[in-house]
Amino acid sequence: MRLREHAHPVLTDNGGAILDERSGRWTHLTPTAAAALLVLCASSTHEQAVGQYAARYPITPGQADTDITAVTIALATAGLADTGGSCLSANRRTRRRWWW
Secondary structure: OEEOOOEEEEEEOOEEEEEEOOOOEEEEEOHHHHHHHHHHHHOOOHHHHHHHHHHHOOOOHHHHHHHHHHHHHHHHHOOOEEOOOOOOOOOOOOOOOOOO
């Protein structure tokens, strides 16, 4: 999963949010969704994210897959992420944002 160029995450261990630069709206994340996104950002594949998530929390690999998949689908449906690539792609264009 890769966050889109216009999506900017603010993540903590207690939850987080993603700013959609195009609309100016925030998508708030539960602590579980934020944790799944952090693992997705640190992983290069879905399978690796599932394994790391299951190892970090006391859940089965099946439940970890369900959680990781749900976050990926929700972010893609909201237009904040694409499947494939790393979470914060290194090839993002560098440009001055409107809030700077």
